[in-house]
Amino acid sequence: MSxxxxxxTGDFVSTGNPFVVDFPAGIDEFRLYNNTNMxxxxxxxxxxxxxxxxxxxxxxxxxxxxxxxxxxxxxxxLTYQDSSVDSLGALVAVGTAITAATPAVVSDASAVGTAPIxxxxxxxxxxxxxxxxxxxxxxxxxxxxxxxxxxxxLPAAGFAGAATNADFRILPFDYLSVPRKRYITAITAAxxxxxxxxxxxxxxxxxxxxxxxxxxxGAYRFGMPEINGLTATxxxxxxxxxxxxxxxxxxxxxxxxxxxxxxxxVTHPHIVPAGEIASVVSxxxxxxxxxxxxxxxxxxxxxxxxxxWVAKRYAR
Numbered sequence: 001m002s003x004x005x006x007x008x009t010g011d012f013v014s015t016g017n018p019f020v021v022d023f024p025a026g027i028d029e030f031r032l033y034n035n036t037n038m039x040x041x042x043x044x045x046x047x048x049x050x051x052x053x054x055x056x057x058x059x060x061x062x063x064x065x066x067x068x069x070x071x072x073x074x075x076x077x078l079t080y081q082d083s084s085v086d087s088l089g090a091l092v093a094v095g096t097a098i099t100a101a102t103p104a105v106v107s108d109a110s111a112v113g114t115a116p117i118x119x120x121x122x123x124x125x126x127x128x129x130x131x132x133x134x135x136x137x138x139x140x141x142x143x144x145x146x147x148x149x150x151x152x153x154l155p156a157a158g159f160a161g162a163a164t165n166a167d168f169r170i171l172p173f174d175y176l177s178v179p180r181k182r183y184i185t186a187i188t189a190a191x192x193x194x195x196x197x198x199x200x201x202x203x204x205x206x207x208x209x210x211x212x213x214x215x216x217x218g219a220y221r222f223g224m225p226e227i228n229g230l231t232a233t234x235x236x237x238x239x240x241x242x243x244x245x246x247x248x249x250x251x252x253x254x255x256x257x258x259x260x261x262x263x264x265x266v267t268h269p270h271i272v273p274a275g276e277i278a279s280v281v282s283x284x285x286x287x288x289x290x291x292x293x294x295x296x297x298x299x300x301x302x303x304x305x306x307x308x309w310v311a312k313r314y315a316r
Contacts, residue, residue: 004315009308016303018117021311022292026082027051029312030293036305037063047299049078056113056296076113076296081172088123088169095166098130100159103141104151106166112297115145121171121199122149130156130163131262136183137171139199139240153198153240155186158255179203179273184213186254187224187269192235193248195271200239203273207234209242213254213269221257221266226250231274242271 008023021030032047045068046061058077062069095108108115116122120140127134133154141152179202186196195211203209213220213228220228232244257266293311301307 006313006315008311008313011306011308014301014303014305014307016301016305018294018296018300020081020119020292020294021309022290023311024291025313026291027080027293027311027313029314030078030080031310032078032295032299033308033310034301034305035308036301041305043301044299047073047078047295049080049293051080053078053080055079058299060299073298076298078299079294079296080292081294082291089172091125091167091169093126093167095168096164098124098127098133098151098156098163098166100130100156100162102155102157104154104156106149106151106168107147108149108166108168109146112145115143116140116149116168116170117143117145122151122168123171124151125167125169126165127163127167128165129161129259130159131259132159132256132266134262136198136268151198153185153196153200155196160258179207179209181270181272184211184222184254184269184271187211187213187227187248187251189224189248189251189253191247191249193227193232193244193246193251195242195244197240197242197271201237201242201271203234203237203242205234205237207273208232208275209234209244209271210274211269211271212267214267216266220252221261222254222269224248224252224254226252227254 028051030049034045037043038045042064044060045063048059056075056077056079058073060071060073092110094110095106097107099105118140121137123137124133138151140149142150182197182201184195185198188194208231210231211227213222213224232246234242235245236243
């Protein structure tokens with residue numbers, strides 16, 4: 001019995017760094033062609049992945065000296081990610097510090113293939129000395145494998161001191177429903193009040209949000225009790241900030257609790273979708289289910305290489 005294939009394809013120019021290819025549905029086969037190498041260059045010409053292969057593995061054809069060699073890549077190759085089935089990445093425990101600065105920079109010795117890359121979402125764990133952020137998710141905005149990565153949307157200048165430990169797990173997925181719940185890292189006591197989120201939020205002007213900044217055991221650990229439970233309309237956005245229609249001039253200043261207070265356990269402040277100007281928000285019930293191929297450093301080519309990718313899904 002033959003299987004009918006549904007095919008997706010696309011082209012792009014490499015920057016010489018790892019990248020991702022997104023798909024509208026799950027796939028069974030993925031082929032990545034380095035057209036630059038195929039047209040006379042030396043190096044990998046084709047990289048292949050089949051469903052069931054381990055993360056980071058792939059089969060490659062490499063051209064060199066007029067000879068084509070087939071090799072099995074066992075690390076930093078292709079990794080298929082599906083948010084509907086993926087779980088948190090493995091605990092990585094080689095981080096030694098987080099700066100009390102804006103933005104916060106994590107000193108981390110994890111190597112290529114394990115270290116976070118730009119665009120990754122990391123869940124911080126065991127952040128000794130800065131336990132206020134332990135359990136929160138942050139977007140990585142800069143990275144140097146084996147040295148550091150930056151939590152670009154964490155304005156940590158008000159922290160009493162740097163963290164002396166910084167473990168993490170990578171989230172290979174995002175929340176399935178959109179608009180998404182997002183953690184808060186700052187709120188201005190101003191008119192209008194502006195909220196900063198720990199990850200690029202994806203909200204749009206005109207949508208409504210509810211702010212959750214409630215008490216833990218009767219105390220408002222993160223300050224600004226006046227904003228807790230309020231619903232606001234979004235009037236402007238950047239990647240990580242939301243301008244609201246709330247007048248926060250009389251609100252208590254927002255601030256993280258001390259690390260000692262956080263050690264007893266805290267509920268992190270966050271926003272959730274509440275609606276739209278004209279109607280109840282329908283987007284909150286959407287399930288985009290991220291499905292993508294992560295192309296690692298072993299097969300991502302060099303800057304300016306021209307790639308074509310072909311993904312196939314077999315109808316059953």
